[in-house]
Amino acid sequence: MSMISGDKSSTEILSLKSSDNEIFEVKKEVVLESITLRGMVEEDEFSDTLIPLPNVEGKILSKIIHYCQKHTEARAKVNGSEGAADSKEIKDFDSEFINVDDKTLLGIILAANYLNIKDLLDLGCQKIADNIKEKSVEDVRKTFNIKNDFTPEEEKAIREENLWAFD
Amino acid sequence: MGCCGDDDGIYKQQLIPNPNQHDSSSYCFTQNSMSALRNPSMGTPTNLAGSSASSSSKDVDVISPMNSNFFALTCRDILRSIFERLPVTDLARAACVCRFWNLVASDREIQTRAFISPWKLKDVIGKPSSGSFWRDNSLGRFAISHHILRGDTVASLAVKYSVQVMDIKRLNNMLSDHGIYSRERLLIPLSKPDHLCNRTCYIEFDVYAKREVAVVYLEGGPDGKNSCLMNRSTTTKRGNRRVIDSLKRSMRVDDGTAEYYLSISNGDPRAALAEFSEDLRWEDREIPS
Numbered sequence: 001m002s003m004i005s006g007d008k009s010s011t012e013i014l015s016l017k018s019s020d021n022e023i024f025e026v027k028k029e030v031v032l033e034s035i036t037l038r039g040m041v042e043e044d045e046f047s048d049t050l051i052p053l054p055n056v057e058g059k060i061l062s063k064i065i066h067y068c069q070k071h072t073e074a075r076a077k078v079n080g081s082e083g084a085a086d087s088k089e090i091k092d093f094d095s096e097f098i099n100v101d102d103k104t105l106l107g108i109i110l111a112a113n114y115l116n117i118k119d120l121l122d123l124g125c126q127k128i129a130d131n132i133k134e135k136s137v138e139d140v141r142k143t144f145n146i147k148n149d150f151t152p153e154e155e156k157a158i159r160e161e162n163l164w165a166f167d
Numbered sequence: 168m169g170c171c172g173d174d175d176g177i178y179k180q181q182l183i184p185n186p187n188q189h190d191s192s193s194y195c196f197t198q199n200s201m202s203a204l205r206n207p208s209m210g211t212p213t214n215l216a217g218s219s220a221s222s223s224s225k226d227v228d229v230i231s232p233m234n235s236n237f238f239a240l241t242c243r244d245i246l247r248s249i250f251e252r253l254p255v256t257d258l259a260r261a262a263c264v265c266r267f268w269n270l271v272a273s274d275r276e277i278q279t280r281a282f283i284s285p286w287k288l289k290d291v292i293g294k295p296s297s298g299s300f301w302r303d304n305s306l307g308r309f310a311i312s313h314h315i316l317r318g319d320t321v322a323s324l325a326v327k328y329s330v331q332v333m334d335i336k337r338l339n340n341m342l343s344d345h346g347i348y349s350r351e352r353l354l355i356p357l358s359k360p361d362h363l364c365n366r367t368c369y370i371e372f373d374v375y376a377k378r379e380v381a382v383v384y385l386e387g388g389p390d391g392k393n394s395c396l397m398n399r400s401t402t403t404k405r406g407n408r409r410v411i412d413s414l415k416r417s418m419r420v421d422d423g424t425a426e427y428y429l430s431i432s433n434g435d436p437r438a439a440l441a442e443f444s445e446d447l448r449w450e451d452r453e454i455p456s
Contacts, residue, residue: 106240113245121248129252137263144240149266158269161299162259 014041015050016065022058023050026065033068035116055114060107067097067120098127102143105131246271255281259302273298286363292438293370294445295379296452300370309381310338310354310373311362315347328355339375354380369441372448410436418443 012028016037031051032038040051053061074090098105109124132140141148150158240246250258250272258281262272271277278301279291285304295301300308313324321344325332334356336344347353354376357363368381414425414436425439432438 109245110242113242125245125248126252128249129257132249132253132261133257135260137260140260140264146240146265146268148264150269155263158263161297162263162302 016061017050017052018056018058018061019054020058022061024058024061024065027069027072030065030068030072033072033117035118037115053115056111057107060104060111063097063100063104063108064111064115064117064120068117070097071119094123098123102128102131241267243271247274247277250274250277251280253281254285255302255304283368286360287365288363288368289365290367291370291381292367293441294449295370296372296448300379306357306360309357309363309368309383310376311357312352312382312384313355314352314386315350319347320344321347321353324353324355328358330356330358339373340377341375350375354382357383369438370445371441410434414439 013025014028014031016024016026016031018024028041031041037051056064070093071090074087078087098108100108105124105127109121109128112120112124131143135143140146148155246268250261253261258272258277262269278298282301282304283289283291286309311328313319313328321332321335321341325335332344335341335353338354338356339350341347354373362383362385366383366385368383370379371382372379373382411422411425411429414420414429415422417440418425418428420443428439428443429436432442
């Protein structure tokens with residue numbers, strides 16, 4: 001874990017700045033949930049200053065911080081053992097947490113990818129996968145604003161190949 | 168959606184905003200395109216952040232993935248993570264959404280994973296002649312390969328594998344109950360998925376079934392009948408020589424080629440033959456124009 005002076009790390013507060021200049025004060029242990037940030041912090045570059053996160057907007061960042069806080073607390077309760085992520089409390093929290101609109105969901109995924117928070121990324125991707133299941137191709141396009149860029153011939157060929165999926 | 172800060176250069180991808188685009192446009196920008204978007208008629212960046220409701224209702228202009236605010240879905244790694252969790256039919260539908268999705272959804276690893284996961288298969292070997300093979304992983308796609316032994320009848324096999332005689336005959340295109348001894352093996356349909364658990368299946372084109380089937384060998388490998396022989400013979404040099412010679416005859420190739428195929432199939436001659444015929448089929452495939 002962090003190599004910076006042991007006593008300070010548990011109560012040290014770091015500041016994160018979102019793309020829209022919102023500043024969040026976060027406990028260091030919570031920040032360390034993000035592997036990306038852990039790397040920055042351990043290199044000691046940001047121990048006194050602000051960590052700017054220009055690709056994460058405030059609304060998303062605050063959600064992410066909330067998630068990390070909750071998970072850090074849960075892990076502390078079971079003393080860092082493996083069972084933390086599986087407790088019912090955390091599972092309930094996770095499903096509440098990820099129950100957001102598609103735009104926010106994608107924002108969370110992008111940010112979790114950039115910040116390298118594996119559990120959150122998995123949670124987000126699973127949710128999107130669940131959203132995609134059962135949707136028709138047109139619905140998926142509408143939901144995610146995706147343009148159909150196939151030529152008519154291509155589309156025909158691809159539909160034939162994937163005939164099974166359409167009933 | 169979130170935007171990059173003014174001094175940002177992290178997203179190297181240049182996204183060229185369409186001047187007709189409304190505010191539900193690209194998630195991330197380079198510095199140049201940001202200025203185009205700060206056009207008052209399109210709303211300020213803070214509007215972009217908060218307006219989740221309005222943008223999704225204004226989808227009159229259908230936007231290409233590169234310009235959509237759902238930039239996440241054009242990021243290959245993220246899309247892969249999502250597709251890895253989709254079952255076969257949903258993966259097939261995803262492949263129809265747009266070119267990029269088609270590319271990612273057609274990745275062999277992702278297709279294989281979706282194909283084998285509900286049956287808890289260990290692996291699938293071989294290359295089907297068309298991608299549509301992967302889109303259906305119902306039990307009908309699979310079959311057990313039963314090497315015919317003296318004394319076997321269709322009825323005895325039906326009992327042995329708990330299936331109907333009709334189903335065996337239908338799968339193998341048999342008009343009568345007799346004449347199975349002219350065949351090396353019969354394909355047995357699967358009545359329940361237990362036989363698939365933890366096994367490897369081989370995609371083979373069966374000449375009697377007249378289609379590609381994912382075949383499971385219960386005796387261990389594609390060359391079940393020779394498996395004890397194989398173990399003995401390949402450990403001796405002479406034995407190995409015999410296997411190579413036999414392969415050379417079957418494949419009509421030289422030493423080097425036969426040895427290559429044997430080595431990539433872990434010393435299993437039947438698997439080597441399967442690999443070889445797959446490669447031939449690959450070479451002969453029709454390139455879609």
